Amino acid sequence: MEELTQELAALDARSLRRRLQVVDEVLPGGKVRVAGQVRLNLSSNDYLGLSLDPRVIEAACAAAARWGAGAGASRLVVGHLALHEAVEARLADFKGTEAAIIFPTGYMANVGTISALVGPGDVVFSDRLNHASIYDGIKLSGAVLQRFPHRDLNRLEQLLREAGGARRRLIITDSVFSVDGDLAPLTDLAALKARYGAWLMVDEAHATGVLGAKGGGLAEALGLTREVDIHLGTFSKALGSQGGFVAGDRRLVDYLHNRARSFIYSTALAPPVLGAIDQALQIVVQEPERRLFLQRQSENFRQGLVSAGLDILGSETQIIPVLVGENDRTLKFAARLMDQGLMAVALRPPTVPPGRARVRFSLSAAQAADDLSRAREVIVATARAMGLGS
């Protein structure tokens, strides 16, 4: 314990110590009560406000009443309820694929899928800014990891050429990057994967429900559904509850049933969560106005920050970072915003490269336009007072 205490003290000395923050109450309008103060929550992934939608909550309750609070077993044992079957069919339809498989979390979907599909003798090409669960899945698989600089297609092509002898080649990218809020060059990635006979896997965690006419994500928005071999996503963000998924070819899904250890050796997702997912999928398809509102608000927000001279790192989405640089200054910026009723989290290394610490804002369609424009003004004024921007 003494050693652990010393390590924590070393983190503290570099402004890298993390602490849990209690949320005392979740409020409508994308707000929370923390430390006795109501704050606009600019750190949530509940992008469409569906976690508090009465229809979603009602569906969760109804599923619990009908099927129980838990599934009782893993999917291959006796936990595969008709409810799982129905939600997976709806999900495949939503994604425009033949089949789909639900995992307990998005993290487990990445770890289980990657380690099932590749192993020693294979090469995985992964964007440097991909989510940690992708990195962990590659490590677990034993495949060779080739990380390419963020969105660097030339470097990726060079690596693909050098990996000609590999058994399998797998390109993986986030579609919306969780740290910078920018987009993957998906059209070019699809061309490269075809040219080099690789698979293309796209993690749409932050795009599902938000991008595309039906809300399917970036692949849908760009008409690339068939070009992507492995569509990964989560229900824990815009869909408002919990769980991860993979959608694609029927044979891919059958294979994952047999080989994805995080699917096989974990209890099936609980019925109330499936009830919530089933309802949220319907709302996402039927109410495009939610994502259109979010897209419009995000654009206003980004424009306001950019015209104040702040560096938003190329964000094109509802995830909008403001680059600060040093860790302690970033913490101070976030703390000052907190004092003014804005809940925003400082991202520091190792989440971001050293010297590139930032405060990240994520917007939700649950938030009123007035609240968002007030937040933007507070951010700009606070940044100015700290000598950020122009």
Ligand SMILES: *Cc1c(COP(=O)(O)O)cnc(C)c1O
């Ligand atoms: C959040 C996230 C995950 C993990 O999903 P959970 O359902 O929260 O486990 C995976 N990939 C990306 C890109 C994410 O942002």
